[in-house]
Amino acid sequence: MKKYLLDLTVCGVERLNGTHVVLRLTSQQQLPPMQPGQFVEVKVEHSPATFLRRPISINRVDMANNELWLLVHAIGDGTRAMAALKRGDTLNCLLPLGNGFTLPQKAGERCLLIGGGVGTAPLLYYGEVLRENGCEPSFLLGARTAADLLQLELFERIGATYLTTEDGSRGEQGFVTAHSVLRQETFDRIATCGPKPMMMAVAKYAQDKGIECEASLENLMACGLGACLCCVEKTDKGNVCVCSEGPVFNIKRLKWQDLK
Amino acid sequence: MARLEVNIGDLRLKNPVMTASGTFGYGIEFADFVDLNSLGGFIVKGTTLHPREGNDYPRMVETASGMLNCVGLQNKGVDHFCDVIYPQLQHLDTNVIVNVSGSTPEDYAECAARLAQLDKVPAIELNISCPNVKDGGMAFGVTTTDAASVVKAVRKAYPKTLIVKLSPNVTDIVSIAKAVADEGADSVSLINTLMGMAIDIERRRPKLSISTGGLSGPAVKPVALRMVWQVARAVDIPVVGLGGIMDASDAIEFLMAGATAIEVGTANFIDPAVTTKIINGIDQWLDAHGCKDVTEIVGALRS
Ligand SMILES: Cc1cc2nc3c(=O)[nH]c(=O)nc-3n(C[C@H](O)[C@H](O)[C@H](O)COP(=O)(O)OP(=O)(O)OC[C@H]3O[C@@H](n4cnc5c(N)ncnc54)[C@H](O)[C@@H]3O)c2cc1C
Ligand SMILES: Cc1cc2nc3c(=O)[nH]c(=O)nc-3n(C[C@H](O)[C@H](O)[C@H](O)COP(=O)(O)O)c2cc1C
Ligand code: FES
Numbered sequence: 001m002k003k004y005l006l007d008l009t010v011c012g013v014e015r016l017n018g019t020h021v022v023l024r025l026t027s028q029q030q031l032p033p034m035q036p037g038q039f040v041e042v043k044v045e046h047s048p049a050t051f052l053r054r055p056i057s058i059n060r061v062d063m064a065n066n067e068l069w070l071l072v073h074a075i076g077d078g079t080r081a082m083a084a085l086k087r088g089d090t091l092n093c094l095l096p097l098g099n100g101f102t103l104p105q106k107a108g109e110r111c112l113l114i115g116g117g118v119g120t121a122p123l124l125y126y127g128e129v130l131r132e133n134g135c136e137p138s139f140l141l142g143a144r145t146a147a148d149l150l151q152l153e154l155f156e157r158i159g160a161t162y163l164t165t166e167d168g169s170r171g172e173q174g175f176v177t178a179h180s181v182l183r184q185e186t187f188d189r190i191a192t193c194g195p196k197p198m199m200m201a202v203a204k205y206a207q208d209k210g211i212e213c214e215a216s217l218e219n220l221m222a223c224g225l226g227a228c229l230c231c232v233e234k235t236d237k238g239n240v241c242v243c244s245e246g247p248v249f250n251i252k253r254l255k256w257q258d259l260k
Numbered sequence: 261m262a263r264l265e266v267n268i269g270d271l272r273l274k275n276p277v278m279t280a281s282g283t284f285g286y287g288i289e290f291a292d293f294v295d296l297n298s299l300g301g302f303i304v305k306g307t308t309l310h311p312r313e314g315n316d317y318p319r320m321v322e323t324a325s326g327m328l329n330c331v332g333l334q335n336k337g338v339d340h341f342c343d344v345i346y347p348q349l350q351h352l353d354t355n356v357i358v359n360v361s362g363s364t365p366e367d368y369a370e371c372a373a374r375l376a377q378l379d380k381v382p383a384i385e386l387n388i389s390c391p392n393v394k395d396g397g398m399a400f401g402v403t404t405t406d407a408a409s410v411v412k413a414v415r416k417a418y419p420k421t422l423i424v425k426l427s428p429n430v431t432d433i434v435s436i437a438k439a440v441a442d443e444g445a446d447s448v449s450l451i452n453t454l455m456g457m458a459i460d461i462e463r464r465r466p467k468l469s470i471s472t473g474g475l476s477g478p479a480v481k482p483v484a485l486r487m488v489w490q491v492a493r494a495v496d497i498p499v500v501g502l503g504g505i506m507d508a509s510d511a512i513e514f515l516m517a518g519a520t521a522i523e524v525g526t527a528n529f530i531d532p533a534v535t536t537k538i539i540n541g542i543d544q545w546l547d548a549h550g551c552k553d554v555t556e557i558v559g560a561l562r563s
Contacts, residue, residue: 003292005533043530051477052322052529094532222320222327223529227285229305229331230320239313239334244289 001096003225004032010089011067017147020118021083022059023070025091031068034061036126037100037191037216037248040070041224043092047081053094054078055221055243057122057193060154068095071150073118097224098247101126101191101214107134112187114176114202116142116194120150122216123193127158138162138187140179142198146170177201187211191248193218203251213251217242262546263553264539266300266520268498269446271383271421273300273355273521276554277511277539280502280525281306281359281385281425282331283476286345287352293532298539300521301355303385304345308361309371311337316469321458326477326504327526328456330468333361333390338371342378350380357383359425363393365413372418383421386414388440389429389452389474401427401452404439411443423500426450428480428487437491449500449523450491451484477526478504485517492518492559506534508541515542518559 012024041053060069074083085091101122104111111130113123120141127137138160143149146169155161162181163171172179176198182205192202193216206213219231219242226244233242234255240246264275279302284290287302296302314334321328336344341358349356358375362368368386375384388401388410400406411424424440426433428451437448453474458467466472484503492499501519505511506527514522527534546554 005293005531049324050322051325052327220318220320222329222526223283223289223532225285225289225532227289228283228320228329228529229314229334230329232314232317232319232334234317239317 001035002032003094003097005092005094007090008068008093010085010087010091013085013087016150019074019083020148020150021072021074022151023072023082023085023091025068025070025093026066031061031063031066032096034058034068034096035100036129037122038096038098039122039224039247040068041094041097041221042070042082043094044078044081047077050078050081052222053224054082055097055218055224056082057216058096058125059121060125060128071118071121094224098243099245101216101248102189103129103133104135104189109135109188110186111135111137111189111191112140113137114140114142114190114192114194114198116176116198117148118150119192119194119198119216119218120155121193123191124151124154124158126191127155131158138181138185140164140176140181142166142176142194175201177205189213192216200256203254203256206251214248215251215254216248217246219247262543262551264543266555266558268383268423268500268521269421271301271355271446274298275300275539276515276519276521276542277535278302278355278357278500278521278523279528279535280523281387282329283525283528286349287356288348290528290532294535297353299354299535301357301383303357303359303523304341305335306333306359306361306387307335307338307341307371307375308333309338309367311335311340318467318469319473321467321473323456323458323475323477324479326475326479328458328468328473328475329453330470330473332470338374342374346378346381352380355383356381357385357423359385359387360414361387361390362410363390365410368410369413369417372414376418376420381420383423384418385423385425385449386410387425387452389425389427399427399429401436402430404435407436408439408443411440411445415444421446423447423449425452426487426491427452428483428503429455433487434490434494437495441495441497445497447498447500447520448491448495449502450487451480451503454480454483476504478506480504481510485513488514488519489517505538506530508538508545511538511542512545512557515554515557516559516561520555520558
């Protein structure tokens with residue numbers, strides 16, 4: 001897919017809680033095609049400590065309004081500077097990068113998208129596209145507390161949405177992999193994004209049940225273009241770049257030793 | 261429009277701007293952002309005789325105005341380059357230069373000999389910052405004898421333009437530059453990355469998988485510029501300058517310090533189109549200052 005270097009304009013900022021912000025970006029030109037699971041490398045201005053670009057998942061693409069949404073968790077200088085952007089500001093973006101989630105060939109596939117923390121970001125767009133393609137996406141979303149569960153009303157509009165929180169303040173208490181839906185329902189396909197221990201637990205579940213499973217990795221990146229070889233993950237083909245061959249991988253390709 | 265052409269030995273460059281090894285992939289990765297044919301040349305990934313897996317993740321840490329990396333020369337070997345990559349680059353109208361690494365002088369020479377057979381690769385750049393496995397693992401580039409031994413072996417096997425890339429992790433870079441020039445190098449390029457380290461204080465562990473890594477980016481520029489200036493005054497062969505170049509004025513500083521050409525590295529990660537901007541920026545600067553030819557400013561510091 002052709003990649004672009006674009007100055008996008010912030011056309012909306014939605015603060016979800018103290019540390020999470022949705023940036024709605026637009027352009028005078030038509031935004032290029034983007035796949036769910038792909039990401040953007042953002043150039044952060046006004047943050048002297050931030051030298052490299054920051055990788056951020058594509059949260060949603062609203063083609064009708066020519067908008068790209070990014071869900072930003074402000075955890076360091078770069079993401080804090082992004083979260084402080086205002087309507088009318090410009091954000092230089094390199095996009096779309098990497099390879100996204102698989103779009104199933106046959107309609108009616110039951111897909112469960114499991115996300116933790118800000119890892120829910122790419123699952124929103126994936127769910128929307130799955131629905132448009134005649135599949136039945138469900139969501140299993142986990143967070144520390146109820147306040148950390150993000151964009152729920154949008155997920156609920158697309159499919160059944162199951163929740164867990166670590167403190168039990170919303171949904172079932174515990175980690176996503178302990179949720180009762182995993183025992184009660186069957187799925188043809190699982191996709192996961194979030195903290196690595198969570199994705200490993202999901203991958204183990206999928207592997208044991210023989211369900212197709214893809215995970216979206218968040219390795220540290222420098223170029224985002226497959227040029228510097230900094231972001232590698234061990235796979236069946238040796239060290240491969242997460243930015244260009246991923247960030248989405250079928251779990252069968254990963255060498256997550258704990259699964260064995 | 262000033263004349264931008266420069267020569268590195270027998271190698272003609274359209275303009276003095278090239279890209280640094282390990283930061284521009286095989287060029288193809290940047291084709292959406294840069295017209296590769298507009299570059300003076302580009303230097304592809306470090307290539308070794310046999311494939312290498314490189315070091316474990318994490319391989320990168322961002323630091324103040326720069327980054328550390330310990331990629332460790334991951335590449336699929338020289339045969340893969342010749343059979344798979346070269347056919348994709350062959351049609352280009354620019355200088356495709358291969359960066360060569362090795363563990364013994366013989367390794368380097370054999371790799372160079374294979375590359376000598378590729379018509380459209382007019383030059384190689386020898387990375388002598390690699391550990392010498394026969395000699396306790398110290399980098400070839402840190403002693404005059406080891407540096408000379410690699411260049412001597414490669415010079416016999418490689419008739420085209422030979423650029424030797426110097427390590428800055430030495431007490432006296434001028435003596436290394438002289439040693440490789442004496443063995444017949446056509447040019448020296450400098451600097452490679454400066455050895456550095458970063459620690460995660462919560463985990464009390466180094467942030468990089470192999471503890472240390474190479475520092476690059478604007479943080480190293482003053483050191484790089486000083487070394488280019490020292491070397492350019494001391495050797496008769498052309499010098500290629502690099503280290504922290506982010507824009508045209510950085511590039512012009514290196515030219516004035518005595519570099520005939522420059523390489524852009526880490527800056528490609530922040531702006532993949534930066535090389536085009538640097539070429540245009542140099543051109544505009546020359547016009548604005550009444551210079552007809554870029555060579556007028558090479559080594560042209562006022563005393
Ligand atoms: C493909 C991909 C998609 C991503 N999508 C999103 C997203 O949609 N929304 C979002 O908020 N974040 C996302 N991230 C993570 C985001 O890139 C990092 O949080 C960000 O780079 C941190 O930058 P900073 O300057 O704020 O923090 P820094 O000061 O650089 O770091 C603060 C802390 O965050 C940790 N950190 C830095 N980079 C990463 C990383 N890549 N992954 C995990 N932890 C990291 C550091 O180790 C440190 O502890 C994604 C990362 C990748 C690789
Ligand atoms: C990720 C990365 C990989 C590199 N790989 C190589 C390499 O394979 N061979 C080499 O000679 N130099 C390598 N270098 C060093 C650069 O070519 C260059 O000498 C150095 O980064 C300084 O220039 P800069 O500050 O403009 O990046 C690498 C640098 C980086 C950042
Ligand atoms: S971040 Fe540079 S290769 Fe992936």
